[in-house]
Amino acid sequence: MKLFNQNLPQDASRSSSRSSSIMYAGLLERLEILRSTLRWATRLDRPEIEKLLRQANAVRDEVMQLSHRERFVQAAGAHFGAEAEPTPEQTAGERKQALLARSFVFEGTFGDNPRLLDALEIAEKAAPTDLPVLIDGESGTGKELLAKVVHANGARADKAYISVNCGAIPESLIESELFGHKRGAFTGAATDRKGKFESAHKGTIFLDEIGELPLQGQVKLLRVLQSHEIQRVGSDETIAVDARIVAATNKNLRKLIEAGQFREDLFYRLSVIHVTLPPLRDRKDEIPLLLAYYGDEAAEVLKRRPVGLSPRLRAFLLAYAYPGNIRELRNLVYRLACLAGDTADLVHLPEDIRPGAPAPLAAPSAGPAAASAAASTAGAATPAASLAEAKRAASDEAERACLERGLKDVGGTVAELARRWDMNRSHLQILLKKHGLHSKDFRQAGR
Numbered sequence: 001m002k003l004f005n006q007n008l009p010q011d012a013s014r015s016s017s018r019s020s021s022i023m024y025a026g027l028l029e030r031l032e033i034l035r036s037t038l039r040w041a042t043r044l045d046r047p048e049i050e051k052l053l054r055q056a057n058a059v060r061d062e063v064m065q066l067s068h069r070e071r072f073v074q075a076a077g078a079h080f081g082a083e084a085e086p087t088p089e090q091t092a093g094e095r096k097q098a099l100l101a102r103s104f105v106f107e108g109t110f111g112d113n114p115r116l117l118d119a120l121e122i123a124e125k126a127a128p129t130d131l132p133v134l135i136d137g138e139s140g141t142g143k144e145l146l147a148k149v150v151h152a153n154g155a156r157a158d159k160a161y162i163s164v165n166c167g168a169i170p171e172s173l174i175e176s177e178l179f180g181h182k183r184g185a186f187t188g189a190a191t192d193r194k195g196k197f198e199s200a201h202k203g204t205i206f207l208d209e210i211g212e213l214p215l216q217g218q219v220k221l222l223r224v225l226q227s228h229e230i231q232r233v234g235s236d237e238t239i240a241v242d243a244r245i246v247a248a249t250n251k252n253l254r255k256l257i258e259a260g261q262f263r264e265d266l267f268y269r270l271s272v273i274h275v276t277l278p279p280l281r282d283r284k285d286e287i288p289l290l291l292a293y294y295g296d297e298a299a300e301v302l303k304r305r306p307v308g309l310s311p312r313l314r315a316f317l318l319a320y321a322y323p324g325n326i327r328e329l330r331n332l333v334y335r336l337a338c339l340a341g342d343t344a345d346l347v348h349l350p351e352d353i354r355p356g357a358p359a360p361l362a363a364p365s366a367g368p369a370a371a372s373a374a375a376s377t378a379g380a381a382t383p384a385a386s387l388a389e390a391k392r393a394a395s396d397e398a399e400r401a402c403l404e405r406g407l408k409d410v411g412g413t414v415a416e417l418a419r420r421w422d423m424n425r426s427h428l429q430i431l432l433k434k435h436g437l438h439s440k441d442f443r444q445a446g447r
């Protein structure tokens, strides 16, 4: 029986002078040989089956070894013209302009940072394909925003975008949440219920915090990715689903794989296109733009004039390391807009990051940049105990005033306020409790 020569295509893949299309052609050829071997074989002995399996595994491993990016460029190329390719002589500014000129849909702001542009260009090219996208990056770097970019710039933009936080679903409910259930499937299943996958049919499903999905859920998800079919819990009927998958995580999935907490096969299925968002400390050139963007937004939301920044506060904000990334910057700007009069100063910063404050500045993820931010503004704050006390009192008072104003604006709906301020609702509840504020007292006041 003729079996293919393993050496030829592998040699080809080692040769850096050959293009990836030649490598793919080689892989396809090997697959075809495998297929025809299987198709025409009248009888296969065990050793032959094992040999074929080894060859199939070798092809699979090679596909995985090829860079994710290359794979997706190949696929996306068919959908997207060559004009999307940045030419080597294009400056970052030109790349940004080109993105905008192509009517790139993005609900935020971005400048000329090459790493961010890389991520946005990948997302833009991936969008028109149905390939799965995995987005990773630290908390607050914009993963969810990027997932929406993939959806909004693709052919499914006018279809459903369903977001699932895999970390927030109790293990026992995951299957029912993702795939739905039949009435009576378990205690409490009073009616038939559609799952998130069915709701995302023809659209996009965003699997957030995918690293939190328990192993059992991973097995079930893998099955759906392979078969494009789901079964509601308690039902034998299979339902075809066509949902484009975008997943995100702030965990290092490769490390989770090593620790046996994440399935490698699922990782490869999800990460055909793998985008990593850089932390804000690695794209500090974007900070002025983000400060302006959120300064305007905060002024509009809080119905006030945009707040000015004192030179030393601006110096701090430009140098600070933002361990919470863009979310932290956004919250800081809202805080300043809420607490300050015409001009915000260092005193309006949260105490734990304020220059001159003792330990918290040295938080591990804040890194040396935060320390240098502190140093660059050193002398601006005096760590005298009584002054610190006075500042704390002032800060508390301002915090309370801000909470009152916020609650008034949303008519006492804490969930809405948490959404507007991009805060965790339970954290907001804790703050309300700290100040003895009751949301019900604001129910009539706001609207």
Ligand SMILES: Nc1ncnc2c1ncn2[C@@H]1O[C@H](COP(=O)(O)OP(=O)(O)OP(=O)(O)O)[C@@H](O)[C@H]1O
Pocket (backbone or CB within 6 Å): 107, 108, 109, 110, 137, 138, 139, 140, 141, 142, 143, 144, 145, 146, 249, 250, 293, 326, 327, 330, 422
């Ligand atoms: N380029 C950007 N321009 C403007 N705002 C941005 C940008 N990137 C992220 N943001 C904002 O930062 C905040 C955090 O973004 P997002 O929720 O997408 O982060 P995340 O990476 O999903 O965080 P987490 O891992 O904590 O879920 C959001 O308010 C988002 O709108």
Ligand SMILES: [Mg+2]
Pocket (backbone or CB within 6 Å): 143, 144, 208
């Ligand atoms: Mg997120």
